[in-house]
Amino acid sequence: MAAAKRAGARGRHAKGAMPSYGSRTDIGLVRDHNEDSLAVNPPLYAVADGMGGHAAGEVASEIAIQTLVANAPETPDGDDLARAVVAANHAVIRAAIEGIGRKGMGTTMTAAMLVGKRLVVAQVGDSRAYLMHEGSLQRITRDHSLMADLIESGQITAEEARVHPQRSVITRALGSDPSTLPDIYEMNVAAGDRLLLCSDGLSGMVDDSLLESTLERVKDPQRCAAALVNEAISAGGHDNVTAIVVDVPTNAEAVIKKQTRKGRLAAILAAIAFVLVLVGVGAGSMAYLDHTAFLTEKDGNVAVYRGMPGEIAGLTFSHFDHDTGLAADDLEGLPANVRERLAEGIKVDSVADADALVETWKEQIEQYKKSTAPASKKLTDDADAQDAASSDAAKAAESADGENSDTEEGDAA
Ligand code: MN
Secondary structure, eight states, rough: OHHHHHHHHHOOOOTTOOOOEEEEETTTTTTOOOOOOEEEEEEEEEEEEEEESSHHHHHHHHHHHHHHHHHHOSOHHHHHHHHHHHHHHHHHHHHHHTTSOOTOOEOOOEEEETEEEETEEEEESEEEEEEEEEEEEEEOOOOOOOOHHHHTTTTSHHHHHHHHHHHOOOOBBBBBBOOOOOOEEEEETTOOEEEEEEEEHHHSSSSSHHHHHHHHHHSHHHHHHHHHHHHHHHTTTOOOOOEEEEOOOOOOOOOOOOOOOOHHHHHHHHHHHHHHHHHHHHHTTOOOOOOOEEEEEEEEEEEEEEEEEETTTTEEEEEEEEEEETTTTOOBBBBTTTTHHHHHHHEEEHHHHHHHHHHHHHHHHHHHHHHHHHHSOOOTOSSSSSHHHHHHHHHHHHHHHTOOOOOOOOOOO
């Protein structure tokens, strides 16, 4: 398994201003794989709960954790942490496309960064972050799950959700939609607070009051993580169980948040993530899917791709959708820089928008050809597509060349 997971198993108990922490993951009593993965790389801590069957969930959660660790910022910055989670999402999607793991595999991701009193949490799925503050347990994250939606709309209670047959249905995960973004929570915590990150194998088996009393009772963070996992197993261990416990040092200094924006993308991501938090709170996780697309040149034609053009951190996040049939060197009549922009990828909101744009181009090209064709040729009433237009244009050119010839084929007398 990954270094991140081994580091988690070792744990560490630093003195002074460094937080002390502990972690444990366990397969549980029912499953035959442990599809949970975790990272304990201070100041970064993360839990990912994979899904996909036949061990693919383990692959998905491991790829997500490794990509997160590789891309995580050094300080608790919401924008930058969101970007690392986005990179993790793209890495899982790309792995499935490349045949690593399985198509349809996915994972949750609950990632936290803690420096001094500054805590930032990024959330996708139904793993959770909790904070113990002055002896009482507060949940930081909102689940992206069917149960959360049903509880919030008053259709079932939290107790009913615990035994509901669809309790594991999640409404947002890494590995399916390239435009998925995490919810971001940023806050200042207090010296002596305790952070818990866990998979649903803990929160689904052990109720909040027992989590709270255990977090209060077991002072050593490593022993506490082990005790929490043991409680989930005692309760039946129906799922893989993972817990990370991090203590905010009692002498923690408030760390002034570094406000340097690392560029426009980070700012845009932060804005979108913020809006999503609002939307998520207000309207659940419905209507989240959004498929962006772009136009670019492929095999000499204008082609539609899904995803985003270019690459981020060496990864590409797109796949070919279809060829539009429009030749890339037949764009006369369009603005001069279109072909240049195609090389970079022209972003649109959806595949339908891409097709609509190409249709507009085809009309403009046809108009251009009509306007430049010799006036003697009957082109203006030609209702056919640009194929007919271009063959007429070719004929027109031919006829212009052979003005003195009377062998023009099919020419109306
Ligand atoms: Mn689980």
